[in-house]
Amino acid sequence: MISTLLLFALLPPEQEQWDTITVTAAPAPDRALPPSVAADEEQLLARQPRSAAEVLKQLPGVTIRPNSGGESVARVRGAEERQTQIFLDGAPLAVPWDGRVDLGVIPAGLIGSVRATKGAVPFEFGANAVAGAIDLETRSGGTRNLRATASAGSLGFADFAAVATLSAGRADLTFAAAGLTRDAEPVADLDALPFSQPRSGRRTNTDLDSASLFAAARTTAGPLALRAYVLHVETRRGIAPESDRDPAVDAPRYWRYPDKDLTQAALTATLSSGAGSARLTAWQQWFDQQIEQYTSAAYTRVRAIEENRDSTQGARLVLSTRLVPVTLRLVGTAQTSRHLQRDTMLPSAIGPLLRYRQNLLTVGGEADAPLLGGDLTVGAAYDRSTNPATGNKPAQPPKDALAFSAAWRVPLADGITVAVSGGRRTRFPSARELFGEALGRFLPNPDLQPERAWLADVELAVQRPGFALTVNPFYARTDETIGQRVVRVAGVNRRQRINFSGSESYGVDVGLAADLTPGLAAELNGGVLRARADAGTAPFRRLPQRPAFDVTGALTWAPVTGLSLRGEWRRVGDAVDLDPRGARARLPGGDEVNLRGRLDLGALPGGARIHLIGSIDNVTDVVITPQLGLPLPGRAFRIGVQIG
Numbered sequence: 155m156i157s158t159l160l161l162f163a164l165l166p167p168e169q170e171q172w173d174t175i176t177v178t179a180a181p182a183p184d185r186a187l188p189p190s191v192a193a194d195e196e197q198l199l200a201r202q203p204r205s206a207a208e209v210l211k212q213l214p215g216v217t218i219r220p221n222s223g224g225e226s227v228a229r230v231r232g233a234e235e236r237q238t239q240i241f242l243d244g245a246p247l248a249v250p251w252d253g254r255v256d257l258g259v260i261p262a263g264l265i266g267s268v269r270a271t272k273g274a275v276p277f278e279f280g281a282n283a284v285a286g287a288i289d290l291e292t293r294s295g296g297t298r299n300l301r302a303t304a305s306a307g308s309l310g311f312a313d314f315a316a317v318a319t320l321s322a323g324r325a326d327l328t329f330a331a332a333g334l335t336r337d338a339e340p341v342a343d344l345d346a347l348p349f350s351q352p353r354s355g356r357r358t359n360t361d362l363d364s365a366s367l368f369a370a371a372r373t374t375a376g377p378l379a380l381r382a383y384v385l386h387v388e389t390r391r392g393i394a395p396e397s398d399r400d401p402a403v404d405a406p407r408y409w410r411y412p413d414k415d416l417t418q419a420a421l422t423a424t425l426s427s428g429a430g431s432a433r434l435t436a437w438q439q440w441f442d443q444q445i446e447q448y449t450s451a452a453y454t455r456v457r458a459i460e461e462n463r464d465s466t467q468g469a470r471l472v473l474s475t476r477l478v479p480v481t482l483r484l485v486g487t488a489q490t491s492r493h494l495q496r497d498t499m500l501p502s503a504i505g506p507l508l509r510y511r512q513n514l515l516t517v518g519g520e521a522d523a524p525l526l527g528g529d530l531t532v533g534a535a536y537d538r539s540t541n542p543a544t545g546n547k548p549a550q551p552p553k554d555a556l557a558f559s560a561a562w563r564v565p566l567a568d569g570i571t572v573a574v575s576g577g578r579r580t581r582f583p584s585a586r587e588l589f590g591e592a593l594g595r596f597l598p599n600p601d602l603q604p605e606r607a608w609l610a611d612v613e614l615a616v617q618r619p620g621f622a623l624t625v626n627p628f629y630a631r632t633d634e635t636i637g638q639r640v641v642r643v644a645g646v647n648r649r650q651r652i653n654f655s656g657s658e659s660y661g662v663d664v665g666l667a668a669d670l671t672p673g674l675a676a677e678l679n680g681g682v683l684r685a686r687a688d689a690g691t692a693p694f695r696r697l698p699q700r701p702a703f704d705v706t707g708a709l710t711w712a713p714v715t716g717l718s719l720r721g722e723w724r725r726v727g728d729a730v731d732l733d734p735r736g737a738r739a740r741l742p743g744g745d746e747v748n749l750r751g752r753l754d755l756g757a758l759p760g761g762a763r764i765h766l767i768g769s770i771d772n773v774t775d776v777v778i779t780p781q782l783g784l785p786l787p788g789r790a791f792r793i794g795v796q797i798g
Contacts, residue, residue, distance in 0.1 A: 187563075192267065207257040210228055221254070239279055239282055240290070243291060244435045245418065250514075251491065263317040264385070266294065272285070292328065302798070305792045311336040316332070329368070331366070335362065341355055346397060349400065363390045369384050378424070379425075380424075387416045389416075397783045407595070410446045411443065422436075432471070436469040440465055444462070468489030470487040492511050509545060515538040518536060519535070529563050535557040537555045541585065604634060608631045609629070621668045635657040637687065639652050658688075693736055700729055702727035707723045724745070726744055726745075726778055728742055745774070750767075752768075762797055765797075
C-alpha cells in the first residue's frame with residue numbers, strides 16, 4: 155500500500171557554501187506588486203526541508219504552525235489560516251470545504267521555487283486572499299537527475315524519498331515518491347499535559363503515516379508551453395487531545411483520521427506572441443476523509459464517525475496585451491466545489507447524506523504603466539460566492555464584493571527600490587465555517603458574512619552582492635472580521651464562528667541576509683504585529699493566536715570542504731487565545747533552537763555523491779504553545795543519508 159512508504163526530503167545541491175536567500179524580487183520589470191519574498195531551488199535545498207511547511211518557515215512574514223486538526227498551516231503576518239491562499243503551480247491546493255491544506259505532508263522535494271505575496275495580492279489569485287498568497291512551483295529539469303534520501307530518528311520517526319527529473323523527446327519529466335512514519339511526537343514538558351499524557355515523553359495520539367506520489371511533464375511547441383502534474387497524498391494520523399481541557403468538564407478532541415486522501419491534477423497552457431499572451435490553468439481535486447471520535451484518551455471505543463467526500467473543479471484565464479506604454483491584463487477565475495458528508499453516532503444512529511456546494515467567481519483587470527520614473531499597476535475586480543446546496547441548513551443568498559488595488563514601485567538608487575501598495579480584498583466564509591458542526595464541537599452560523607479588508611504596504615528593498623534587506627511596514631483594516639465565541643447549549647460549551655464589527659492589524663516585516671565571510675552566512679527574518687478587534691463585539695480585544703513578534707535568525711557555516719553546519723534560533727512573543735469557556739487565556743512566548751549538519755562522504759560508483767545528514771529540533775526542549783492546549787513538539791533528532 156502506498157501509505158507504507160516513508161516521507162520526502164531533498165538532497166542539498168553539491169556546494170561548499172550555503173546560499174544566501176533572496177528576500178525579495180520583482181516578478182516582472184514593468185509590473186508593480188505588493189511585497190513578496192521568494193526562494194529558488196538551491197536556496198531551499200540548503201535548509202534540508204522535509205515538507206512544504208519547512209520550506210516556508212523562514213520566509214519573512216510567513217509562519218507555520220499546527221492547527222487543532224494537527225495540520226501544518228501557513229499564516230501571513232499572523233493572520234487567520236484561511237486568509238492565506240496556497241497554490242501549487244498556480245492551482246489552489248486547499249480543500250474548499252475547509253479552506254485549509256496540510257503543508258506538513260506535501261513533500262519538499264516537489265518544490266523548485268516559492269513566492270509568498272503579502273497584502274493586496276494580484277487578482278489572478280482569486281478571492282479570499284486577504285492576508286497573502288503563497289505559490290509553490292514544482293521542480294522540473296531537462297537533464298537526468300536522481301536524488302534520494304532516507305533518515306530515522308526519535309520516537310519511531312523514519313522517512314524515505316526519491317525524486318527524478320529527465321528529458322524524453324520534447325518533454326521534461328519529474329517523478330517523485332515519498333513517505334513518513336512516526337510513533338508519536340515528543341513532549342517538551344510533561345507537566346503541561348496533565349490528564350492524557352503518560353510519563354513516557356510521547357504525546358498521546360500523535361502517530362502519523364503519510365505517503366505521496368507525484369508526476370509532472372512540461373513541453374513546448376513553438377509559442378505554446380504546456381505544464382501538467384498529478385499529486386496524490388495519503389495520510390493516517392492521530393490528533394493530540396487538548397491539554398487545557400478537563401475531561402470531566404470540557405470534552406477534549408479524542409479524534410483520529412484513519413483515512414485522509416488528497417489527489418490533485420492541474421494543467422497550465424501558455425500561448426505567447428509579440429503582442430501579448432494567454433495563460434489557462436485548470437485543476438481538478440478529489441478529497442476523501444474519515445474522522446473517528448473516541449470516548450476517552452484510551453482510544454478503544456468509537457463514539458461517532460464523520461465521512462467526507464469532496465470534488466472540486468476550477469479554471470483561470472489570464473489575457474495580457476501590450477499597448478505601449480501600457481500593459482493590460484484581464485483575469486477570470488471560476489471554481490465549484492461539492493462536499494458530501496454523513497455523520498454516524500454509534501452504535502446505530504446513521505445520519506442523512508448531506509450535500510453542500512460552493513461556487514467562487516472572480517473577474518477583473520489590471521493595467522501597468524510608467525509613472526515618475528517607476529512602475530504603476532492599478533486594477534479592479536468583482537468577486538462572487540454562491541452556495542446552491544446547503545445540506546439541511548438554511549438556503550444562502552449570493553454574496554459579492556468589489557476589489558481594488560494600486561501599487562507603485564520606484565528605484566531610488568542602484569539596487570535600492572521602494573514600493574507603495576494597497577487595496578481592498580474580500581474573504582468569503584468557507585462552507586464549513588457556515589454549516590460545519592465538527593461532530594458536535596461547533597454551532598453552525600449560516601448568517602456569517604464575508605470579511606472585507608483594506609490593506610496598505612510600504613516596502614524598502616536593498617540588494618547588493620552578498621547582502622539583501624527588506625523592511626515592510628503594513629496596515630490592515632477589516633470589517634466583519636470572522637472570529638469565534640463560546641455558546642453553552644444543553645449544558646455543553648460549543649464554539650460558533652461569528653462576525654466581529656471589525657479589527658485592525660499593523661506592524662512591520664523585516665528580512666535580512668548577508669554573507670559575513672567566505673563560508674559563513676547570516677539570516678534574520680521576522681516581524682512585529684499588533685492586532686486588535688473593535689470594542690463591543692469580540693470576547694476580548696486582542697485577536698487570538700497572533701504573537702506580538704516572531705523572529706528567526708540563522709547562521710550557516712562551511713568550516714572545511716564537504717562540511718556544512720546550520721544553527722537556527724526562533725523567538726516567539728506572547729499571544730492570547732479563547733479558552734473552553736470563552737474567556738481570554740495567555741499563551742507565553744519562548745525561544746526555539748534547531749541544528750542542521752551535512753557531511754560529504756565521497757562519491758559512489760557512477761559519480762553520485764553521498765552525504766551524511768543530521769538534525770536536532772528544539773534543542774533546549776522549550777514549550778511553545780501557538781494554540782491553547784496544543785504545544786509544539788519537544789526535542790527530536792534525526793540522522794540519515796542523501797544520495798544524488
